[in-house]
Amino acid sequence: MIHSPAERTTRISSALTLEVVARTAALKAEGKPVLSLSVGEPDFDTPPPIREAGKYAIDHGITHYTEGRGTLALRKAISSKIERDQNLSYAPDQIIVSNGGKHVITNFLLAAINPGDEVILPAPYFLAYPELIKLAEGVPVILETEPKNRYLISPEQLQRAITPKTKMIVLVTPNNPSSTTYSKEEIAALAPVILKSNAWVLADEVYEHLLYDGRQQASPAHIPELYERTLYVSSTSKTYAMTGWRLGWGCGPKEIVAAAAKLQSQMTSSPSAIAQHATIEAVSNDQRDREEMRKVFEKRRDLIYSIVSKWPHVEAPKPEGAFYMFPRIDGIWKAAGKPYPGSLKVSMQLLEEKYVATMAGVVFGDDRAIRFSFAASDETIKEACGRIEKYFRDI
Numbered sequence: 001m002i003h004s005p006a007e008r009t010t011r012i013s014s015a016l017t018l019e020v021v022a023r024t025a026a027l028k029a030e031g032k033p034v035l036s037l038s039v040g041e042p043d044f045d046t047p048p049p050i051r052e053a054g055k056y057a058i059d060h061g062i063t064h065y066t067e068g069r070g071t072l073a074l075r076k077a078i079s080s081k082i083e084r085d086q087n088l089s090y091a092p093d094q095i096i097v098s099n100g101g102k103h104v105i106t107n108f109l110l111a112a113i114n115p116g117d118e119v120i121l122p123a124p125y126f127l128a129y130p131e132l133i134k135l136a137e138g139v140p141v142i143l144e145t146e147p148k149n150r151y152l153i154s155p156e157q158l159q160r161a162i163t164p165k166t167k168m169i170v171l172v173t174p175n176n177p178s179s180t181t182y183s184k185e186e187i188a189a190l191a192p193v194i195l196k197s198n199a200w201v202l203a204d205e206v207y208e209h210l211l212y213d214g215r216q217q218a219s220p221a222h223i224p225e226l227y228e229r230t231l232y233v234s235s236t237s238k239t240y241a242m243t244g245w246r247l248g249w250g251c252g253p254k255e256i257v258a259a260a261a262k263l264q265s266q267m268t269s270s271p272s273a274i275a276q277h278a279t280i281e282a283v284s285n286d287q288r289d290r291e292e293m294r295k296v297f298e299k300r301r302d303l304i305y306s307i308v309s310k311w312p313h314v315e316a317p318k319p320e321g322a323f324y325m326f327p328r329i330d331g332i333w334k335a336a337g338k339p340y341p342g343s344l345k346v347s348m349q350l351l352e353e354k355y356v357a358t359m360a361g362v363v364f365g366d367d368r369a370i371r372f373s374f375a376a377s378d379e380t381i382k383e384a385c386g387r388i389e390k391y392f393r394d395i
């Protein structure tokens with residue numbers, strides 16, 4: 001008899017975001033007027049100079065295996081980029097290049113977590129985290145947050161969650177799905193609590209260049225005492241509209257980076273040589289395209305916030321970065337004296353009845369909320385929000 005899939009595959013669930021994308025595509029194929037506020041990727045194409053660099057690689061034989069942790073040329077380029085943009089110093093041997101930020105996160109979790117180790121994860125969280133922590137045989141310790149606190153954790157809350165088994169604390173800034181950010185002061189306030197533990201800090205900064213209202217990126221790695229325990233993660237996906245190229249990097253102390261590189265070399269040999277070559281161009285060029293895209297996102301943020309913040313009984317912190325809004329919506333049902341059906345049902349009804357694709361908050365660890373992505377045109381945002389508003393009014 002043929003065996004069933006391994007137990008580890010049953011411990012984790014699949015990425016529901018991709019299933020919504022599939023259902024949205026199916027409805028579109030049926031000719032339905034579907035509008036999408038569900039996707040977690042820029043709606044821009046990769047800027048031309050980066051595409052040209054990719055084509056150059058294909059045409060000039062840059063198509064072979066590379067060093068497992070990424071080419072030295074790319075790691076040097078990333079090192080200079082981080083120095084330039086973040087004022088952080090990482091030598092090439094403190095850098096691993098992987099197939100996207102998600103792959104860097106997976107590598108770091110597998111390199112750092114022993115079975116039973118606790119990983120503190122603030123909610124709402126990027127939905128891959130609990131599953132990847134479980135895959136690494138760690139135990140996710142979820143910290144609930146509130147929209148009135150911009151969905152951020154407090155030092156007291158972190159202190160209460162830390163135990164002798166805490167191996168890692170995940171801090172995502174700007175966050176997906178809340179799009180809120182930790183300021184320098186807010187990270188500094190967490191630092192003494194973190195320093196009382198022995199935990200790593202996984203600093204997921206894949207949205208570091210999508211910040212609004214003149215904000216500057218604040219990283220745990222900026223705090224000298226935290227630098228040695230910070231595992232900094234970023235990627236080309238959101239910054240350079242390169243989601244499909246699958247290229248990300250992780251930085252930290254060289255021993256843990258080397259451990260992650262060892263795992264990667266066995267699992268994937270190396271990231272794509274073509275994507276690596278294109279990324280040298282992306283991180284080294286004048287960064288004008290990046291800034292143009294950021295400005296467009298900021299305008300869309302203003303637009304969607306001006307609409308959603310006026311909806312009655314909805315709590316929605318203003319997005320400070322990334323391209324999401326994460327309103328708490330259960331108050332609408334409460335005000336109508338009706339039972340809240342849960343975010344999955346709401347999201348499915350919006351898709352099937354109003355043809356608007358959103359993401360249910362439950363997949364991000366908050367069933368009272370729903371995620372809208374504003375990586376969409378102004379027209380789509382306006383029309384989709386109009387349909388959603390109508391759905392809410394009819395409750």
Ligand SMILES: Cc1ncc(COP(=O)(O)O)c(C=O)c1O
Pocket residue numbers: 040099100101102103126172175176204206234235236237243247248
């Ligand atoms: C917070 C966060 N981290 C990491 C990722 C992974 O991005 P990628 O693997 O495309 O670099 C995402 C993608 O949505 C994200 O939202």
